[in-house]
Amino acid sequence: MKVKEVADVVGISVRTLHHYDEIGLLVPEETTEAGYRLYSDDNLAMLQQILFFRELGFPLKQIKEIIGSPSFDRQEALALHRKMLLEKRNQLDRMIATIDKTMLHAKGEIEMTNKEKFVGFDFSHNPYEQEARERWGNKAVDEANAKVGSMSKEEQQALGERMNEIYRNLASLRHQPPESAETQAGIQEWYDFLQSMGGRYTLDAFKGLGQMYVDDERFTRNIDKFGEGLAAFMRDAMAIYADRNEPK
Incomplete structure (x- = not known):
């Protein structure tokens, strides 16, 4: 052909x-x-x-x-694709169910807890790990993965909830100027969270991460689930934070 x-x-x-x-x-x-x-x-x-x-x-x-690897097996790869796509479909089904409930909640027909509003969002698996490795090297990613891997299931769940809490807080601030005191306090929480994960991001890498939130549509799509325009807002606020805290 x-x-x-x-x-x-x-x-x-x-x-x-x-x-x-x-x-x-x-x-x-x-x-x-x-x-x-x-x-x-x-x-x-x-x-x-x-x-x-x-x-x-x-x-x-x-x-x-x-x-290109000599060990690549097409049948094994297809089986892996199938498994991953099924996991993706299950997550999408949960998110669709959350949308349906949210529509009913908006009409006043049912009540939803804050936790129920975010059922289906899953940030425990990082599909962008390879890109992070290429941009900032293996050390920060390996240390973060090792820390998460050593946690219990309950600890990992609490970590995910804390991350979502930070995102929701920043989403509530996204209509403020990115340089405002409240916004910068929220970005400080995000920076501290990443550092606590063992990532040890430099300020320059932190600023670059914010830029990737906008450059990579997959990041934008996931982050903007918490509020339209959040990815761009975080990019601007993270750049301001990095510039302000850079040693003179």
Whole structure:
């Protein structure tokens, strides 16, 4: 199949396929003397595998490392995709149920506790870990993961609730100026929380993390669940915090 035919069948752009070829992620079976890329059935099977990884939030660099490994097993990978997608579907089902209840609550037909309003949100698994490693190195991530891993289930739940509490507080402040005293106090809590996790973020890394909340739409989508515009607000407030606390 030619590149345009593959793009039409799959529903992705020709430019994406060209990019995958350029970075060595998906190299066509053959390129004609005229420069036409020709894709085989094996190419299409690998493309399906790549898109499963992309759907689950894996960055292209990590996908290339995984599928290029001598130990890569396609059947094992498919089984893993299925397991992860089922977990994702279950979480989405819980969130949909929360939306349904919230609609009824808004109409006055039922009562919801604050805890019930956030059923389905799950930040215990970090799908962006590889990107964090690439940006700030392994040490901060490994220390944070080790600390969480040593906690009991109850401690991990309490940690998640504390994180959500900080997000909710910042969401309630997002219409204030990011440099306001209240906002900066909330950002101080967020900085202290990250440090308590063993992350040991420098102020520059903390500022960069805030920028990623906006640059990466997946971060934006998750954070803005607590309030529209929260990711951009936190980005601005975290930058101000870092600049103000940078040693002179």
